[in-house]
Each structure stands twice: as structure tokens, then as C-alpha cells.
């Protein structure tokens with residue numbers, strides 16, 4: 001039933017789950033965003049990448065990681081020889097949260113309640129996909145996957161095992177690299193992210 005609390009509970013495939021999430025009202029973020037941006041990728045994916053939330057471009061396209069952060073992620077995955085056909089990409093929060101600033105929409109961080117509400121969908125994606133590894137891109141993704149806050153800068157590159165046995169690889173969010181202004185620092189951080197993605201490749 002659209003808008004009901006157990007919507008999506010009986011979905012057995014990703015397309016069924018995606019359709020159920022279109023009308024989600026579990027938290028207030030649906031009201032200002034364009035659409036639910038659900039995960040995407042093959043149903044037999046070995047690895048699930050989890051971001052924070054769709055950005056401006058993802059909100060309009062209805063697809064995850066198609067904007068600047070997605071381009072950075074794609075380029076590094078190619079370099080790390082991670083095959084995109086083996087990867088499912090999604091977000092911890094599936095609606096774009098933003099502050100209007102003139103004509104622009106500026107990314108706003110989802111709060112703990114929104115992350116918790118949207119975990120409903122991520123949990124069901126993981127139950128259907130049964131990946132061998134999840135990659136948390138940044139602190140919000142880690143919070144969503146592990147149900148608690150984790151210090152990403154301290155724990156990046158590490159694998160944490162959940163109670164259900166799912167291995168979660170912790171790393172930074174690619175948009176962090178994009179925000180660094182000094183080019184040597186940016187290159188260094190991109191190099192660290194590439195090393196993390198090569199570690200993911202070995203864990204696959």
C-alpha cells in the first residue's frame with residue numbers, strides 16, 4: 001500500500017523494491033526533492049558501494065553517482081580495475097537534502113533520524129543482493145551500514161564485520177577529494193582513495 005510503513009517488505013527483487021520506494025514517506029526528505037534515487041546495478045553484484053545521499057544532479061537524473069563525485073568514483077574504479085558490472089551503487093539516504101541558495105541547491109547533511117529511517121531500504125537492498133562486501137563511502141554511509149557513528153579518518157582502509165556477517169570496508173567519500181583546493185594535497189588524497197579501491201578489489 002503506497003505510503004504505508006511496511007511498504008517494500010514483500011519485495012523480492014530490486015525493481016520491486018525500487019518501485020515501492022518511489023512513494024516513501026518515512027522521513028520528511030521526500031517533500032522537497034524531485035524523486036527517490038534508488039540503487040542501481042546488477043542483482044548478482046559482489047560488492048555494494050554505499051554513498052551518503054543523491055546530489056543535485058542525481059536528484060534530477062534519478063540515478064546515483066552521476067554527478068562530479070560519481071565521475072571521480074568511476075575514474076578511480078577503472079584505475080583500480082574494479083569491474084562496474086560486478087558493482088551495485090546506492091546511498092544510505094535516498095532523497096536529496098539541500099538548502100536553497102539563490103538558484104542553487106546546496107547539499108545539506110542528513111541527520112541521524114533521516115539516516116535511521118532510510119536504513120529500511122538499504123537493509124532490504126542488502127537482503128536481496130547478499131553481497132560479499134559493502135563499501136562505506138564516508139561517515140554517513142558507515143553510520144547507515146553499521147548503525148553507529150565511526151571515526152572514518154582513523155578507520156579508513158579497515159574492514160568491520162556486522163552481526164549478520166557482512167564485511168564493511170570503510171573509506172572516505174569521493175566528494176571529499178573534490179573539495180580539496182591545493183592540487184598536491186588533492187592528488188595525494190586521490191592516491192589514498194585509489195589504494196583503498198585496490199584493497200576493495202583484493203577483497204572481492
Ligand code: URA
Nearest residue numbers: 051052053054064065
Ligand atoms: N554523493 C553521494 O553520496 N551519492 C550520490 O549518489 C552522489 C553524490
Ligand code: SF4
Nearest residue numbers: 024026027030095118
Ligand atoms: Fe524515505 Fe529515505 Fe526518502 Fe526519507 S530519504 S523519504 S526514508 S526514501
